[in-house]
Amino acid sequence: MALDDKKSRFKYVGTTPNRPDGVDKVTGKAQYGADITAPGMLTGAILRSPHPHARIVSIDTSAAEAIPGVRAVVTGKDFAPVEDQGFADIGETCMARDKVLYDGHPVAAVAATTPAIAKAAIRAIKVEYAPLPHVTDVDEAMRPDAPVVLEGRALEHVPAGMSQNVTNTCEFGHGDVEAGFAKADLVLERSFKVAAAHQGYIEPHACMASVTSDGRADLYCCTQGHFFVRAVCSALMGMEASQLRVTASEIGGGFGGKTTVFIEPVALMLSKKSGRPVKLVMTRDEVFKASGPTVHASIDCKIGMTKDGRITAGDMTLRYSGGAWPSGTIEMGAQAGFAAYDMPAVRTIGWTALTNRPKEISYRAPGAPQAVYAVEAVIDEMCQQLGLDPLKTRLKNAAAKGTLSSYGVTFDEIGMVATLEAAQAHPHWSAPLGPNQGRGVAAGFWFNFGGNTCVTLNINTDGTASVTEGNPDIGGSRASISLMAAEELGIRYENVRTIVADTASLGYNDNTDGSRVTFAVGLATIKAARAAIKVMCERAAALWGIDAEAVDWIDGAAHPSGPNAGKFPPMTLAEIAAQSFQTGGPIAGHHEVNVDGAGVSFGVHICDVEVDPETGHTLVKRYTVVQDAGKAVHPTYVEGQMQGGAVQGIGWALNEEYIYGKDGRLQNAGFLDYRIPVASDLPKIDTVILEIPNPGHPYGVRGVGETPIVPPLAAVTNAVSRTIGKRMYQVPMSPPRILSAIKGA
Amino acid sequence: MKSIQVSTTINGDPVEFLCTPDEPLLDVLRNRLGLTGAKEGCGTGDCGACSVTVNGRLVCSCLVLGVEAEGAQIETIEGMAQGETLHPLQRHFIEKAALQCGVCTPGILVAAKSLLEKNASPTDEEVRYWLAGNLCRCTGYDKIIEAVQSAAAEMRGEV
Known part of the structure; x- marks a missing residue:
């Protein structure tokens, strides 16, 4: 029987059943990170630096230790150094050693019998600091005379003579850029700034650790990847991975922000020292100050175009800072910037520099929104100057199958052209606009990811199936995985239950990131189901007394x-399962793989805004998201990803930013001052799902979740710029910035 | 700080607890009574994830003191379903995919129920403004508004 064929007609995939965790989540039963408790549990708390950059002269914890009810105190000295640089950096974000590198950097922690005692103990710790000069802006950090955040961290290929803050540089592209510009009728170069934004998940980081005196430990936490948590924490604790079992709780949003650890090693160390379970939960203030926001960026983008709209060359320089430690996000930005277009000549140069800010962590398509924003804004301004239609111009330059991309890959089947055409055909594109209103459009791109994946599928004797996978379900993936298992096995969706297992129960699974779960875990689930089907065919063949090759599964x-x-x-699955004890024992299928073949995804967003000329306030009046999703396994959840990602991008475009004062301290560490969109800020977000199959997946699934945050920065910028008649070169476009543009020259 | 004894009613059940005078109702619910359906997203009244009603009034339980529960009627997400029967809002939230991560969902359900008790036929705009105190970072709110409206229609007997 052929088990590798691609499927294009489906019975369950493409339907929209209720999610298996739905009832728990609407009744308050679902257990998130902060909801987990254990007998005898202590409460942890963390003392954080008020300085953006300082040497730690001394830490005196004696007064704290003397408070009745305080059971453990931890500082950086409790953690032995680790060799792996990546783990060492993460360890230092959890607890400073010699220097504090940002406002909010942890310096000590306590565990006590009550939250009130823990807070009092934190206040009783005396830390003497020797403040150092600080730098929080990427352009300032790159100057040769800038305060140095960390020494000796530049990679070998970074040119000599630069500030030590510059840790990495990269270059992507092809063709002769200067010759390309020579062929252009218009060459436009613009500079942009993009503020750091926070993922803004509603659930703060939370964990509960229990370490025993014989060296075993259990850790419960809200995370996008408990296998990675185990890897980091076992390294930092000097434990074997087998002795640390990590269980992912339900997760209250992550968007990339929960793909690392910020508090888990501290909770483990507090538990180890106290001999008691310890719960550690961040406050919102701590989340903003000391978990990972995005990079902030400074960008120069130059594009050449003929007067009929053909791009002749693109050249961009990106400067990203991921805070106080080296960051790899620049490479993704530099690859993604021009990826939507067929570029005859293209060059993107990236730089990354250290600043006294918290360590950046991924946020939905990390690095791409910033770079794509610059490209899409310059293209829009060129269309205005040349009197060209922005969608037709993008179509003229759209990447397609066979295009050599800006990052060196030659594209297979992709949906850029189809996505632009669908946007053109959408009634939104030709709808009339009112006074003080304008329309913007922008495209976006994301790679998507596969990665390490391990799935077990058990056939139960009553004819049902249990899928065991290892990726925290952040937006309905258990439903999608169950749908794919049902499809492949040929049983009802309701007869499949998918659970997310702990780190002891499966092989390593990469994080829930890179829009990988429905694609990669889905692929592994399909293959695990096919392995189980093979066994079931063998069992049927044995009962019939024929060759297993002579049995088909239909x-x-x-x-x-x-x-x-x-x-x-x-012979049905239920009949085979019921006889399994007599035919050789339980039936299961497994699949373990490092999945390749993720399909890239493109989106086009149309945005109408109304700008109040008196206040500079922008209201989004209408918004449409068009995206190539590949096969949409659960179309309603695909729509939800497209809407949610677009709204995060709208928030970033209009409001969201990390604001540092001259003192190097974060000035808006709360939801009142870091304002994410609320329901009354927004219109309906219309969606159009295109399903161009990904050749790398048996059902044609692509990643969906990240692409939708890429176009909004430029879509909103282009709409605002066309409304006010002045181009905007900075996000967020908060009211004062728009007013100043309106009132400026 | 010396604890105070408080007698109250939660989801119809008589409840007594001890809490300190400065202890938020949210902490009492979560840490002392095991009612972890209300979530702490901010602790400053900005996110609405801890929404409950006190004597029928919608509040952020992080901004109410535990001692203020004395003699009050408190309703939380745990009291919304009747046995195995979900409230129409709960059912429509599942069916319309109005939740992704689900951590804001208890607060939004409590807030939406409170809206529909005051206004059985809200416009979309009224729903959006009523829920403006409840942050959701996953959905972009669209499907939440749809779910509230379809539940409201069912509760009005229109479906």
């Missing part, structure tokens, strides 16, 4: 493959 039952195989009525 619609949930074994069938003799033809008249020559013998005349037997089909």
